[in-house]
Amino acid sequence: TVTREMEGQTGESQYYLNKKRVTKSTLVELLEIVLATSNRLNIIQQGMITRISELNSEDRRKIIEDIIGLSYFDEKKNEAMKQLEESDRRLDVAMARIDEIRKRIDGLEEERNDQLRYKHLESDLEKFKAVKVSNSVRRLRSNLKSKVELLDSNVLRSKELSMQIEKINSELDKLESEKLKLIQEADIATRTKMEIATAVSHLVYDSERNRASIKETEQRLIQIERRIASIEIEKQNINQKIENLTLQIDEKKTNVDERYGRLSILKSDLTAMSSQIDELSTSANRYADIRAKLEGRHKRLHEVKNNLDVSTARLEEKMIIVTESANSIDSGTLELKINIKKNKQHYDDLCATLDSEKVKVDTTISLIDNLKKMKATLQTNLKTSTNLLSTADTFTIKYEVKASTAKNAMTEDIAIAELMKMSNEFGIEGLVHNLITWNRNYERSVLAAGSEWMKAFVVDSVKSMISIAEYAKKNKLPRLKVIPLDIVRNVKRSYIPDGDPNIVGSLADFVNSDYKELPDFLFGNTALVKTPTAAYLLARGGYRAVSVGGELFEPSGGSMSADFGSTISDLTHALLLNESIDILRNSLTKLRSLIEEKENDLRQIVLKIDRSESEKLEMERKMANSLAQISNLARLIQEDEKNLGQLTLENITVHSQNESFKLELEELRRRLSLVGLTIERVYQRMEGVADVSIRGQLAQMNAKRGQILSSIDADNLDLQDILTSSQVLRGEIGIGLERLKSLKEEISELEAERKERIGQADELKFNMSSVESRLQIERDREQQGIDSAGTSVGKLQVYEQKIKAIKENERKLSKENNSLEKDIALVGKEIADLKSEEFSLMNTLKSMGYEDLLEAFDVDAIIGELTAEFDTIKTRINLLADELYVEVIDGYRGMSSKRNLLEGERHSIVLFIEEIVTEKKNVFTEAFEKVDNNLRQTFSEVTGGNAWLEVENKEDEFSGGIMLMVQFQGKPGRESTALSGGEKTMAAIIFLLALQSLKPSPFYLMDEVDAHLDAQNTERLSKVLLERSKDNQMLMVTLKDATVAQAGMIYGVYSQNGVSQVVRYKHPSQFSLEEIKSETRAN
Incomplete structure (x- = not known):
């Protein structure tokens, strides 16, 4: 509540x-x-049904659109269209920017190609220079290889010579050994010969011995016989001899004692002499040691001298090498100083050039900025002028189209335009629609009734009208209407009946003008009525009548015309503006030529900007080249200064080495002279050692000693002889005694021997034959030895000649080997120099970025051509072209991506607009079908007739309106605006109820919606409303009993003493059974 x-x-x-x-x-x-506000269709105020009945088709469509909220789709579509326009503008800007970037890319591609060609040439030159270095390395290696091969061959030859020498030495040793062997063989042969001779002699001896033995045995036997006889005799002699010998021994003993006395005296003399000799020998040995030491020192000094000679020779050779190195370093240092001075001068020149280029670049940049400002100003002016030109073109085209349409149609607008130019000449006061005004509520009525005269000329007199007619005829103007005021003043207004409530009055009463008679002339005979029916009925009575809705009926109802919203087309203004349009066209032509001039100026400025940009890029390229050259020169100067420092240090080192070598050489020479002097002094000392006198004294003492020793020896000998003879005598005595004994034994032995000899004789005879055969063999061997000994002397002479030849060959080979060793040393030095040069070239090759040698081919001609092309491109190269190209390409890709995004955005916007249009159409179609179905059903229930909605333009529902077609029982179908008042009200109410079905509300408030319905239609409408009240609450203000009878709750309002009083009545059908019972009890 x-x-x-x-x-x-x-x-x-x-x-x-x-x-x-x-x-x-x-x-x-x-x-x-809950859709229960006052701005919806649930509250229907007085006059709303009338306004709905007067709606044209466009208004019906709009009211449906407002109910279902299609303005939301229009707003979304308008926003999307704005976004689409913005997207199109951004897309156009992006496309223009892409075109500019593409032109810039085309320009940069050539510069980039030059830069890439420059880099390619630089890399090719680097590569071909590396190939050239590789070729040099190969030639160097080939030379090195030949040198190494020469060295190897020399070393091999030296080894061969050494081997040959060794072989010769071994051969010589072999020959010497063979010679020695020959000599030894000769000795062996001699020894063999001697052995053979010995063997022969032995055999001969054995043979003879055997013979002798046999003979001896034979004689022995005889001797044994004789011996035995002589033994007896000998025994007697021995006994006699023993007696004699004993006497001799006694004599010898006396001589022995005398000799011992003499020997003791000589031995004492010998002892004294020996002590003197020992002293002299000691002195002689000391002098010998001194001489041996001096000789050893002399030998060592000679070795030192030889070592010093070798060191001096080596040091002199090193000094020669160091001097050559110092000269080479001095020349390299001088060359580096010259290069550094030249590079520094070039560096200063490049820095000065770079400064001047920077000034030029700054000037060019300022010029470009000024030109860009001018370009921006011109572009702004051109844009403004272009927009103005476009707007003016649109304006002129629009008016020219209108004028052309009017001229082609040959309407009265042409005549109006022509005559209005001379309005003063022809006394034209104006056109009717310009001279009158009317009440806006009756605009349709005025336009329907006065449509034929709205473009008529109003002139002051008939004379002016005739002048206009003659001018129109002469100029073949289209039809025109002229109203002279002097005739209009005589026209009287027609009678209009006023008893009918549907008659509003004379239409002239609702039209005003400064010319008071003009409304009476135009509308004085036209009655203004409320409804078309009343107008028709009045026309049947002989009056010209027009309804408020614009239905015009001629007298007697013979014809009828209707105006439901037409307007007065006025092309006169467009035709009058034709001359102004021509003038504007000329001005536009001049403006267009001026724009073209400005565009030419803009193009010139753009060309100047491009030219300045190119000059700036060229100067920047030159600056980049200068910077690169400055960087390279700085690097070269730094490297040269570094190399100069290294060479200076090497020069100092070499000179210090040279000085140290000189000092060392002087020291060696000084030491050599000292060693020479020392050798002379040692030699003199060796010669000055005085041991001659000592040797003489020692010789005399030794002579004396020898004499003493001789005397001692003689005495000893005599003593020994005496002792020996005494001993011999004693021995002889013993022998005699033994002899006697042995003779006894001998006799027994002789007996045994005699038996043995007899057996030996037989055996010796047997061996005699074998000895004779062996003797013959040995004699043959002896003869062979004699023959071979005869050839040994010749062989020995041959060996001597071979040894002499081999020694001569060995001397030649040694000489050749020494020469080869010198060549090997020279070749080794050349190989070391070549390896050093190869190392330097390989370092150069590595600095170029190559670890291995490149393929060998002739590159001198290629390098010359590439260098020429390189120098040609170098003058115009832009070293920043590739970076700029990459940046521009990235920008182009970015712009392309942006363009794609913009195109995608535009496509999505277009799709969104299409979706909005489709959804709007679907929503509208759904609402239209819903209203149409509800309208058909409700109208059929209420009137028994048919009503439906039709779209004026089925292809585009929103470009036209919606017609409400109504067909009552027994009548043809007509548009709702052509119905009578009651029919129109009924159609409007049912149409309103159909509209309410779009947005149902919990309650509806209606104010006298049935005021214009008859009883039958009122009853039918109340039934429909009663049926709808089941779902919604219906509140209705009405004066119709049929409607009140259907209400469940009735409120009556009346005035009492100036105060509104309310009466409430509830229909019995609305009471419950309990309420009725309680009410009955109360009564």
Whole structure:
């Protein structure tokens, strides 16, 4: 329950919802949620049915669109269209920017190609220079290889010679050994010969011995016989001899004693002499040791001298090498100083050139900035002028189209335009529609009734009218209408009946003009009525009548015309503006030529900017080249200074080595002279050792000693002889005694021997034959030895000649080997120099980025051609072209991506617009079908006839309106605006009920919607409303009994003493059974 209270003092309203106080805004929001606000179709005020009945087709479509909220789609579409325009503008800007970038890319591609060609040439030159270095390395290696091969061959030859020498020496040793062997063989042969001779002699001896033995045996036997006889005799002699010997021994003993006395004296003399000799020998040995030491020192000094000679020779050779190295370093240092001076001068020149180029670049940049400002100003002016030109072109085209249309159609607008130019000449006061005004509520009526005269000329007199007619005929103007005021003044207004309530009055009463007679002339005979029916009925009575809705009926109802919203087409202004348009066209032509001139100026400025940009890029390229050259020169100067420092240090080192070598050489020479002097002094000391006198004395003492020793020896010998003889005598005595004994034994032995000899004789005879054969063999061997000894001397002479030849060959080979060793040393030095050069070239090759040798081919011609092309490109190269190209390409890709994004955005916007249009169409179609179906059903239930909606333009529902077609029973179908008042009201009410089906509300408030219905239609409408009240609450203000009879709750309002009184009545059908019973009991 919603309640409103008004405070007495302030008059402000207080709102309550279910007896709880709420604000008005909260209450309105709640009502809007349930679609129960006053701005919806649920509250139908007085006159609303009339306004709905007067709606044209466009208004019907708009009211449906407002109900279903299609403005939301239009807003979305407008926003999307704005976004689409913005997207198109950004896409155009992006495309223009892409075209500019593409032109820039085309320009940069050539510079980039030059730069890439420059880098390619640089790399090719580097590569071919590396090939040239590789070729040099190969030639060097070939030379090195030949040198190594020569060295190897020399070493091999030296080894061969050494081997040959060794072989010769071994051969010589072999020959010597063979010679020695030959000599030894000769000795062996001699010894063999001697052995053979010995063997022969032995054999001969054996043979002879055997013979002798045999003979001896034979004689022995005889001797034994004789011996035995002689033994007896000998025994007697021995006994006699023993007696004699004993006497001799006694004599010898006396001589022995004398000799011992002499020997003791000589031995004492010998002892004294020996002591003297020992002293002299000691002195001689000391002098010998001194001489041996001096000789050893002399030998060592000679060795030192030889070593010093060798060291001096080596040092002199080193000094020669160091001097050559110092000269080479001095020349290299001088050359580096010259290069450094030249490079520094070039460096200063390049720095000066770079500074001047920087100044030029700054000047060019300032010029480019000024040109860009001019370009921006011109572009702004051109854009403004172009927009103005476009707007003016659009304006002129629009008016020219209108004028051309009017001229082609040959309407009265042409005549109006022609004559209005001379309005003063022809006394033209103006056109009718310009001279009259009317009430806006009756505009359709005025336009329907006066449509033929709205473009008529109003002139002051008939004479002016005739002049206009003659001019029109002469100039073949289209039809025209002229109203002279002098005739209009005589026209009287027709009679219009005023008893009918549907007759509003004369239409002239609602039209005003400064020319008071003109409305009477135009509309004085036309009656203004409320409804078309009344107009028709009045026309049947002989009057010209027009309804408020614009239906015009001629007298007697013979013809009828209707105007439901037409306007007065006025092309006169466009035709009058034709001359101004021509002038504007000429101005536009001049403006266009001026724009073209400005565009030419802009193109010239753009060309100047491009030229300046190119000059700037060229100068930047030159600056980059200068910077690169400056960097290279700085690097070269730094490297040369570094090399100069190294060479200076090497020079100092070499000179210090040379000085140290000189000092060392002087020291060696000084030492050599000292060693020579020392050798002379040692030799003199060796010669000055005085041991001659000592040797003489020693010789005399030794002679004396020898004499003493001789005397001692003689005495000893005599003593020994005496002792020996005494001993011999004693021995002989013993022998005699033994002899006697042995003789006894001998006799027994002889007996045994005699037996043995007889056996030996037989055996010796047997061995005699074998000895004779062996003797013959040995004699043959002896003869062979004699023959071979004869050839040994010749062989020995041959060996001597071979040894001499081999020694001569060995001397030649040694000489050749020494020469080869010298060549090997020289070749080794050349190989070391070549290896050093090869190492330097390989370092150069590695600095070029190559670890291995490149393929060998002739590159001198290629390097010359590439160098020429390189120098040609170098003058115009832009070293920043590749970076700029990459940046521009990245920018182009970015712009392409942006363009693709913009195209995608535009496509999505277009799709969104299409979706909005499709959704809008679907929503509208759905709402249209819903209203149409509800309209058909409700109209059929109420009237028994047919009503439906038709779209004027089925291809585009929103470009046209919606017609409400109505066909009552027994009548043809017509558009709702052509119906009578009651029919129009009925159609409007049912159309309103159909519209309410789009947005159902919980309650509906209607104010006398049945006021224009007859009883039958009122009853039918009340039934429909009663049926709808089942789902919605219907509140209705009505004066019709049929409608009141259907209400469930009735409120009556009447005035009493100036105060409104309310009467409430509830229909019995609305009471429950319990309420009726309680009411009956109460009564």
